[in-house]
Amino acid sequence: MPKLSRVLSRLFPASVIPVSVLPNEAEARALAALLVAQGQRALIHRTAAGFAVEVLA
Structure with a gap:
């Protein structure tokens, strides 16, 4: 089972x-x-202007 910190960093x-x-x-x-x-x-x-596309860093 992965460590909790690794799971949280993937989720957030x-x-x-x-x-x-x-x-x-x-x-x-x-x-x-x-x-x-x-x-x-x-x-x-x-968003209010349409759809925003972002890249996860």
């Missing part, structure tokens, strides 16, 4: 780096898929 990362805010979910998912294909961990969430 130290920082995220904003990449872009896109007007629709399809574009945000496409960008996130591209980032994942490059080996990064991407995060998508809804």
